[in-house]
Amino acid sequence: QSVLTQPPSASGTPGQRVTIACSGSSSNIGSNTVNWYQQLPGTAPKLLIYSDDRRPSGVPDRFSGSRSGTSASLAISGLQSEDEADYHCSAWDDSLKGWVFGGGTKLTVL
Amino acid sequence: EVQLVESGGGLVKPGGSLRLSCAGSGFTFSSSSFNWVRQAPGKGLEWVSSISGSSTYVYYTDSVKGRFTISRDNAKNSLYLQMNSLRAEDTAVYYCARDYFYYDWGQGTLVTVSS
Numbered sequence: 001q002s003v004l005t006q007p008p009s010a011s012g013t014p015g016q017r018v019t020i021a022c023s024g025s026s027s028n029i030g031s032n033t034v035n036w037y038q039q040l041p042g043t044a045p046k047l048l049i050y051s052d053d054r055r056p057s058g059v060p061d062r063f064s065g066s067r068s069g070t071s072a073s074l075a076i077s078g079l080q081s082e083d084e085a086d087y088h089c090s091a092w093d094d095s096l097k098g099w100v101f102g103g104g105t106k107l108t109v110l
Numbered sequence: 111e112v113q114l115v116e117s118g119g120g121l122v123k124p125g126g127s128l129r130l131s132c133a134g135s136g137f138t139f140s141s142s143s144f145n146w147v148r149q150a151p152g153k154g155l156e157w158v159s160s161i162s163g164s165s166t167y168v169y170y171t172d173s174v175k176g177r178f179t180i181s182r183d184n185a186k187n188s189l190y191l192q193m194n195s196l197r198a199e200d201t202a203v204y205y206c207a208r209d210y211f212y213y214d215w216g217q218g219t220l221v222t223v224s225s
Binding site: 002035037044045046047050051056088090096097098099100101102103104 | 145147153154155156157160169170171172205207211212213214215216217218
């Protein structure tokens with residue numbers, strides 16, 4: 001059971017906008033920023049969004065993040081087939097004194 | 111180009127030990143913090159341990175405290191994870207990741223704990 005809660009799956013058609021939610025508590029998302037990672041099939045995770053809404057260089061602006069209260073979300077606009085991957089959220093937890101992750105969301109592009 | 115290369119994984123019996131290594135290049139190793147993250151087959155990511163640049167601060171998830179030890183050798187640009195008293199539930203791909211935001215990741219090394 002992951003500390004952060006994500007839907008196990010999401011889907012969309014090419015060109016659509018999809019959002020993936022990540023729910024936590026006051027000790028993690030409620031007081032610390034959220035990071036998102038993209039994991040393409042059979043590969044290592046890659047940093048997609050950090051500090052809630054910042055993109056590393058090379059990440060398209062189709063990807064955006066936000067945080068409000070004890071929840072965060074990742075939005076992907078102009079969905080493309082190559083976006084089919086697992087997406088993981090993460091935050092520092094002040095009570096556990098460690099990083100916590102969501103269970104991951106498998107995004108399917110129909 | 112930043113590179114992180116893990117090694118040391120393999121098959122080990124319950125109760126056994128393994129030492130994972132992560133070799134870094136393409137950046138200033140000594141000023142980077144590092145993390146170990148694992149992923150059990152078909153499961154999500156799980157944080158294991160973190161270490162600061164000078165090794166002053168180390169953190170562990172509760173399930174590995176007392177069994178795993180994170181360390182680094184800045185002269186060798188290497189990060190380590192000594193894993194003792196291994197259990198079946200430690201079976202996973204282990205990744206090293208650089209910096210506070212896990213900016214760069216290695217390719218992972220598979221650890222299988224089975225009799």
